[in-house]
Amino acid sequence: MEIQLLPLPISLLTLCSLSCSAIFSVASSPSLAKPNCPSHCGSIEIPFPFGIGPGCYQDNSTFDRGFQILCDSSTNPPKPFLKLPNNTRPEVLEISLKGTLRINSPIFFSDCPNKLNNRQSPNLPNLLLYTPFRVSEENKFTSVSCGRIASLTFPEREGQIMAVCLSICDEYSPVLVNNTCNGINCCQTSIPFSTFGVLNTSFGPLINGSGSETSACKYAFLVDPEWFTSHSTNTSAIAEMDYVPIVLEWWLMFGGIDNSTSTQDNMNRNCKSWRGPCFCSKGYQGNPYLLGGCQDINECEDPKLPNICGSAVCSNIDGTFECYTYNPQPQSLQPIKLAIIVLCSVLGLVFVIIGVWCLHKVLKKRKNIKRKQKFYTQNGGLLLEKLLSSGEINVEMIKLFDAKELEKATDQFNADRILGEGGQGTVYKGMLTDGRIVAVKKSKIADKGEVCQFINEIFILSQINHRNVVKLLGCCLESEVPLLVYEFLPNGTLSQYIRSRDEDFPLTWEIRLRVGTEVAGALSYLHSSASMPIYHRDIKSSNILLDEKHRAKVADFGTSRSVSIDQTHLTMTHVNGTFGYLDPEYFQSSQFTDKSDVYSFGVVLAELLTGQKPVSVTRSEEGRQEGRSLATYFIVSMEENFLFDILDAEVMKGGKKEEIMAVANLAKRCLNMKGKKRPTMKEIAVELEGILMSSKSSDVERITEIQYLQTKIVKAWGVVSTSTGSHLNSGSPLDVQPLLSFNSH
DSSP: OOOOOOOOOOOHHHHHTSOHHHHHTTTTSOOOSOTTSOOEETTEEOOTTSBSSTTSSOOSSTTSOOOBEEEETTSSSOEEEEOOTTOOOOBEEEEETTTEEEEEEEOEEESOTTSOBSOOOOOBOOGGGTOSEEEOTTOEEEEEOTTEEEEEEEGGGTSEEEEEEEOBOOTTSOSOBTTBOOSBSOEEEEOSSOBOBOOEEEEEEETTOOGGGGGSOEEEEEEOHHHHHHTTOOHHHHHTOSEEEEEEEEOOGGGOSOOOOOHHHHHTEEEOSTTSOEEEOTTEEEOTTSTTOEEEOOGGGOTTSTTTTTTSEEEEETTEEEEEOOOOOOOOOOHHHHHHHHHHHHHHHHHHHHHHHHHHHHHHHHHHHHHHHHHHHHTTHHHHHHHHHHTSSOGGGOEEOOHHHHHHHTTTTOGGGEEEEOSSEEEEEEEOTTSOEEEEEEESOOOHHHHHHHHHHHHHHTTOOOTTBOOEEEEEOSSSSOEEEEEOOTTOBHHHHHHHOOSSSOOOHHHHHHHHHHHHHHHHIIIIISSSOEEOSOOOGGGEEEOTTOOEEEOOOTTOEEOOTTOOOEEOSSOOSOTTTSOHHHHHHOEEOHHHHHHHHHHHHHHHHHOOOSBOHHHHHTTOTTTTBHHHHHHHHHHTTOHHHHSOHHHHHHOOHHHHHHHHHHHHHHTOSSGGGSOOHHHHHHHHHHHHHHHHHHHHHHHHHHHHHHHHHHHHHHHHHHHHGGGOOSSOSOOOHHHHTOOOO
């Protein structure tokens, strides 16, 4: 049964297929409609010979019927429909002056729920009705009906079959492959020729199928192949649609519709045959079906043809253009014009230079920021942030310095500012902008291990507040290697002071005893009084600094470690320390205890007593069995009773024998090979404090005795002066010299 259908509204998918460029070109392109006639219906352009309303479309011959467009303004946007002689009203999707027309064509359904079955394509009038339209052979017959033969027939030619399509069923394969039917679950074929009239679609019986599959939804349709492949269409989306686009061909009989006698107008267009489309000639554009509709193209101003003549001058002429070279005769410039040109050129050059300079500064600044961020991460900035946020580091005690500030403070790390060099880095003297003198420690190589030591030293020192521990002022993370900023101590290290032999400021016994006591107090604080016990792990005379009053301050906490209160030792995978100060027990077991710091301090006491280096080649060359180590040399000297032979001259000069022996015995106990037999740093500090107080009290008693004797001499001198007057003998029986040269020994 054949059913004549009126076209339904265009689907959303079809609307999406319209080109945006066609919408925006309305304002800029010349109208292709007949003068004083509507040029658009909604977003669809209506070019003549099509038209909306009386006198706006071609309908002046029997052969050219059917160009009337009905514009339905009840929808938003309005939609155009083609009025055919047999009252069919297909929706128009696009009109091209190249002789094609796109309309909506219904989909034929069978056994599909909620779908009207047995529909037919738009009924195009046959040749006897002189229609200007026919179905283009560009369209493809498509069927989604696996296991069934779908047929497209032409009833007006006694049911002639136009196309047949069969697809194979395979539930595991996709219906579409690259938006194309490949014969599995879906098939697609061409129609052999363009046609008029009604085209029917029918489905044959199931091939080798069961009865249960006969009720599956089947549908077939003619479709514009360009639309089908360019809109990512899938069969599920098509099954929800009622219409798909198809392509019609149209023409005007005898190639034109006007009776123009203008030879020029006929030259501007070209009609191919008595029943074919017309085109504007080369160099013209517009609508060839309108009188004077083909207008000249100005190639010199066409944006599609940039720089068409190169360096030559372009001149537009009717239908084409010409390029020619113009060489005007040079004329002398007036002085004012020349001055203006020169001034503008100079100003332009200045602006360019300023722009380049500003761009350079911006890029340099951005590069420096990225560079600083890289160094910040590389130098342990993220780890430091984590410690700061967790509260493990005292934020108030640590300041983050800028790299430029420290470079300026140290005169670009000038070699003349070097205070000392060690295994971990170089220390420079610097002055901050507020006038403070500081010591800046610059690491040698920023490898992972040294970065860990760098952060560790910040962590340790942020927890310590002791007068005999060097104060950390801050750090810098944005430089190539990490920098630490300490308080400046002007008198260098204890190692330098011991071996300087400075006659103006000699290292007296009192200073040695006080320095030892201060260092012992600092270590006792680290071991016993800090919030968490801290092992220094690198006690040596070069890590003990002296301030302006020669007070000792312990420094260099890079290898230090904090331990829990109930922890007795640290087990290290690598033995760290300085040869000569290293605890033999730690060296053998790799277990560092608080007694390991005690051993290193014992070596420092031996240095203070003897003034000798912890390791000396000279001792080995002298053939001594104790070898190079000061610790061994010191213990053997005490055991063989020649301790006073190796003591420093200043110690012998200023120290009492019992005091010297007390300190020496303490050093010997510190250097015991077994850690358990060594005293704790707290015991050492108490013992040294007692020796120091005893020494001071003895000095006070001696000073009091001297003052008493001097008073008696003055009184005696006064008596003699009274009795003898100016006749006093030069050889007085009272000799005060022995009192002034009191021997402290």
